[in-house]
Amino acid sequence: MSIQKQGKITIQGGCVPMMIDDIDTDIIIPAQHLTQTSKSGYGQHAFARLKQGDADFVLNQKRYQNAKVLLAGDNFGCGSSREHAVWAIQELGFEAIIASSFADIFSNNARKNGLVLIALAPDNCQRIAKQATQENLHLAIDLKQATVTATNFKYDFNINPFFQHCITHGYDEIDYLLSHIENIKAHKTAIMNQSLFIQPGHAT
């Protein structure tokens, strides 16, 4: 029953410095594109409002076209719960995002799709951004060691041990939940349902 995905240990590639704070989910993928019911087709619209009308915007520059890592400002992914934002970013080819902080729902959604979020100190983000602007910066992210490395620096980052296990083993979070299904049922019967007073089924 479990869909075994390939585990991932390292991410290697270029880095796009998009140093804007508070990138919200409406910027990542505007709501007008959310009427689709598939998980694909969002990449072409991703960041459209930043790309349009600014030929020099980083995501329009050829030199960053095959980058694997997106580097952004503080509070990345704030706003709505739309998982489409994660799908759109992955469709652009990004496998990791580095920023000084991330919004909660976006973080949860990223984890479930294997998009790696790396929180680094603002100074370190700025330093990487500067280097990625000046030269063709190549980053190596080691998910087991939890390090981001280039030729002249190495930063440690915090990785949730459970997420680390999932991504390096290609393990889906839902399998962990399913392994607890009997516990969940028992807990609901014994405790939760005792204090749940909804009278079902009147409205429709």
Add this chain to the structure above:
Amino acid sequence: MSQNIVEKIWHQHRVHHQDGFPDVLGIDFALLHEVTSAQAFDMIEQRNLSIHDPTKFLATIDHSIPTRINRHEIHDKTAKAQIELLRKNCAKHGIPICDLDSNHQGIVHVVGPELGITQPGMTLVCGDSHTATHGAFGALAFGIGTSTLAHVFATGAVLMNQPRVMRVNFKGELPEGTYAKDMIMHLIAEIGIGGATGHVIEYTGAAVHALSMEQRMTLCNMSIECGAIAGLVAPDQTTFNYIKNRLYAPDGEQFSQALVHWQSLCSDDGCHYDQVIELNISKLKPMISWGTNPQQAIQSHQVIPDGSSAALDYVKLNANQKLIGTAIQWAFVGSCTNGRIEDLRIVAEILRNKKIATDVTMYVVPGSEQVMIQAQKEGLDEVVTAAGAEFRMPGCSMCLGMNDDKVPAGERCISTTNRNFIGRQGTGSITHLASPATVAYSALAGFICTQFMTEEAS
């Protein structure tokens, strides 16, 4: 050991805890709508999983539908297909749906509470970031993504780390002419859009408990706009009175049993909070946003601060000027933040026997069919129409630019909604967030203003 309300709810719903792993948290109820559910149905079907208990779900249609009178004619083909798919998925999996003209269709966060589904102490989720609205009842309610919805479908549980808890204590009385909307916008302006990231907020203080349930929903609704996972208010007599006699509410002996449980849901004396914020609101003026996120907001007598040139360029305003007097082309009343009957009453009272400015288009969109029916009973629709505004059919409408209702590029809208992000109400649109009263006064004037206009202009 003393516990805060969030810890109480968490511990009651925690199925499993293992160090280094997220907790397995049982979910009592999930609400769904057309935009974030289709892929979740796909995910469980691909794995041959079934819905664990369809009676613990309810769907509605809100984001993608038109709000014109002939709303059954959906011109946008993908939106139409999305809605059809929700109907199909609900039928297939036995999930009840509040469809158009069922008398219960509406915005998911308006429908849940008015049906009496939202009750104290529950864990409630929805694929929508404004799910914190339900925290008004002392429920732990939070927005989830589509994969997490698939988890809830299959298991009735989510994986989540226990959140930190922030107490936001409002001191003083809410002044006349200000509302819960102004309270929450004030908080967001003070702590910033990432100020409560990683936290659930408990709103406390006499001013909070003096609010009606609908005002509390407005307060909790925008918790996400300061980054909070959820926001809630401990239940009290106002909560219990609101729930009583609603469709999904317990009655008779069951209601008495429920009360015993609900009354236990308060933070104990001396309990721990990870952060405490105190805000004195006794001199608060109506809040209006000026920029491109909800943190960029000022009180009506203040001037726009220096410092964010990108935001100012987008909204075509200058630092050090007042917002009062800025011409608007659009005024919008509605959304999960301010689309309830009390909001419509406030607006109708201000518009009664008056005309909105000729160069302003104003939409008043009830949050649900129930809200619409009640407004019609009270004649509010006629008051709104007589003032030159449009009273429309229920839905998310102009809040997020994903249905027919959009603010055209370059035009300025004063809006009771929750986000003023770039292009939120339509590509190139400019949004100013405010309370229903401020939106109504501004629509009459044709420019941003409040009831305190004369003193503010000086």
